[in-house]
Amino acid sequence: MSTTPGTHSLAFRVMRLCRPSIHVEPPLRLDPMDLFVGEDIFDDPIASSNLPPLISTTDSSNSSDLTFSSRFLLHHPSDSIGLSGLLVLPQAFGAIYLGETFCSYISINNSSNFEVRDVVIKAEIQTERQRILLLDTSKSAVESIRAGGRYDFIVEHDVKELGAHTLVCTALYSDGDGERKYLPQFFKFIVSNPLSVRTKVRVVKEITFLEACIENHTKSNLYMDQVEFEPSPNWSATMLKADEHLSDNSSQSRQIFKPPVLIKSGGGIHNYLYQLRMSATDSAPVKVQGSNILGKFQITWRTNLGEPGRLQTQQILGTPITSKDIELHVVEIPPVIRVNKPFSVSMVYFIAF
CATH class of the missing domain: 2.60.40.1230 (Gamma-adaptin ear (GAE) domain)
Known part of the structure; x- marks a missing residue:
């Protein structure tokens, strides 16, 4: 079994699966007229007719121009909020928070010119307290990955600990010469409190x-x-x-x-x-x-x-609950007590501090 660095045919690529965010285009410039008149001045045809022509001559048909000066020319009510309709994927691994589900798309690529066979893949999360196995193909190894090909899989993990985490991906495979090789790769990330x-x-x-x-x-x-x-x-x-x-x-x-x-x-x-x-x-x-x-x-x-x-x-x-002892003393009782008849008793109590 060989573990010599730099001689591996396979390599792991890890991508985080998360939902995209809405892309908002901010105003690119400010029209000087916006300093003197409100955005709703054009709702009044008399007031708008007395205004000088706008300095900006941008064609309102250009939907990519979302500057404040042209937003009074609306083709649709949503045009005024500056949303371009595009969804943007994160460019980095991003922040990972406690209580979320960490979902990752992992691809193992064969960059060599020959086929690798009997690939055993494992993926696990390591923290300061424990190791969680996410994937293990020991009982059903990947039969082969052709030259230039890849094998993809998805892992999920409910994040329940703060601090440093390590995603460990390993592969045990046979190269073109039939030699068994072992590939470990480590991907570290920090879990924060949301x-x-x-x-x-x-x-x-x-x-x-x-x-x-x-x-x-x-x-x-x-x-x-x-x-x-x-x-x-x-x-x-x-x-x-x-x-x-x-x-x-x-x-x-x-x-x-x-x-x-x-x-x-x-x-x-x-x-x-x-x-x-x-x-x-x-x-x-x-x-x-x-x-x-x-x-x-x-x-x-x-x-x-x-x-x-x-x-x-x-x-x-909560705050500690303390109990206090109560001492009762009989002061006066009636001289005669009859059966099945109510009677009165005078008592006094003392609270011990």
């Missing part, structure tokens, strides 16, 4: 309020599908919304057509408020290091073109 969740816990008259602030750390807008707080078994949770004062019809329509919550890119935030009550059936809360466990968040979102993501927070701990 959002942060900051929480505050306040207790007001035996009612616990939990505030959660979600901040977007990505370079794209996030549309929150679900921000659900899952309380621990000894708690019940109710989300408090600012629009609960709306009429019944408005509330019903918002329940049927739930608009997604938009958290803008580059530091946008959104706040959620929950009211927590301890269940009456539970006599004591679950405690961890002196604090009671409230529950955890399940968060799902989508990016501009619908790529999904999902995160689950760690257990959120």
Whole structure:
């Protein structure tokens, strides 16, 4: 078996599979008239007739000219927003975030002048904690890859760890002379946190309020599908919304057509408020290091073109609940107590601090 570098007939090429973005053409220049009149001045035929001719003489039939000075000549309402209708693929590997699905298109190319045979291909993800096997063709090796040909496959991995990741692709094959060769290739990338969740816990008259602030750390807008707080078994949770004062019809329509919550890119935030009550059936809360466990968040979102993501927070701990001993003393009882008859007893209690 040979592992000599630079003598391999095969080579891996890795491409990330992700959805394209919408290409927007910004205005190329500013017409001086835009400094003195508004864009809607041409809606009034009398006002527009008193204006001097525009300095720009660009032909409005040219759809590629999306400058501000010619956007009042619209052939379609969508022309004013500057969208060219083109979709653009990323030019680099791009950012990879926790909670997303890493999808990669891998091609193993035969650049030699002879056919290679019995190709065993493996692909795995290595992190600081574990190794995840994505593909293994040991039991069904690729019979052959012709000269100048290739073998393609797709791998997917749900990203659940932060930090450095390595995509390891290996091939074991027989070259033109029948010699078995081993090819390893490594592709490294970093997984970042797409959002942060900051929480505050306040207790007001035996009612616990939990505030959660979600901040977007990505370079794209996030549309929150679900921000659900899952309380621990000894708690019940109710989300408090600012629009609960709306009429019944408005509330019903918002329940049927739930608009997604938009958290803008580059530091946008959104706040959620929950009211927590301890269940009456539970006599004591679950405690961890002196604090009671409230529950955890399940968060799902989508990016501009619908790529999904999902995160689950760690257990959120509330303020410690301390119990106080109560001591009762009987002050006065009636001299005669009759069977099946109610009676009054005077008692006094003391709370131990």
